[in-house]
Amino acid sequence: xxxxxxxxxxxxxxxxxxxxxxxxxxxxxxxxxxxxxxxxxxxxxxxxxxxxxxxxxxxxxxxxxxxxxxxxxxxxxxxxxxxxxxxxxxxxxxxxxxxxxxxxxxxxxx
Amino acid sequence: xxxxxxxxxxxxxxxxxxxxxxxxxxxxxxxxxxxxxxxxxxxxxxxxxxxxxxxxxxxxxxxxxxxxxxxxxxxxxxxxxxxxxxxxxxxxxxxxxxxxxxxxxxxxxxxxxxxxx
Numbered sequence: 001x002x003x004x005x006x007x008x009x010x011x012x013x014x015x016x017x018x019x020x021x022x023x024x025x026x027x028x029x030x031x032x033x034x035x036x037x038x039x040x041x042x043x044x045x046x047x048x049x050x051x052x053x054x055x056x057x058x059x060x061x062x063x064x065x066x067x068x069x070x071x072x073x074x075x076x077x078x079x080x081x082x083x084x085x086x087x088x089x090x091x092x093x094x095x096x097x098x099x100x101x102x103x104x105x106x107x108x109x110x
Numbered sequence: 111x112x113x114x115x116x117x118x119x120x121x122x123x124x125x126x127x128x129x130x131x132x133x134x135x136x137x138x139x140x141x142x143x144x145x146x147x148x149x150x151x152x153x154x155x156x157x158x159x160x161x162x163x164x165x166x167x168x169x170x171x172x173x174x175x176x177x178x179x180x181x182x183x184x185x186x187x188x189x190x191x192x193x194x195x196x197x198x199x200x201x202x203x204x205x206x207x208x209x210x211x212x213x214x215x216x217x218x219x220x221x222x223x224x225x226x227x
Contacts, residue, residue: 036213051213089155093212097169099157
């Protein structure tokens, strides 16, 4: 069974930079997995930040960026703000018309 | 702007059925594939199903295969999710989302399905 791994939690200081990662239990993540990233605050629907590895969704500020770092997909937040405190999920396309979400990272800004 | 509005959620007994709808506006619905994604209370996101823009090709997560059916009516700009043989573990908020480059792009606000006796 495919497992998509994310850090359960992360902390960043206001104004700081943080990189969240998205890996696979048994393979390296590449652009072929079309990694995407989502932000969700409690009680709200997810908001798409990044799709196709590094393309920002409409209206997403450029302090959010996506990339491949080593064998994982990565979401980097530069100049973290208080309202970036959220849950962040990655999703990978596994082929054969199926997708899998990671377990999510709870980001704290303090 | 893109708007997706889910409806049809509610409380249903185990073994029962329910049909969710997702009304789309603000984009050419017939040109885009669509996803359903769910989120159990207090837990993470789970991809459920995908349907191509023409509606003739669908894919499902193993957890719902054989029990859920996705369909769409492009003339009504509406996406559907027919759920049957429902189980308590199907309890979740169900979101529809517009596909963009093999990702979920725009999302609806979700509709809550509770499976309980």
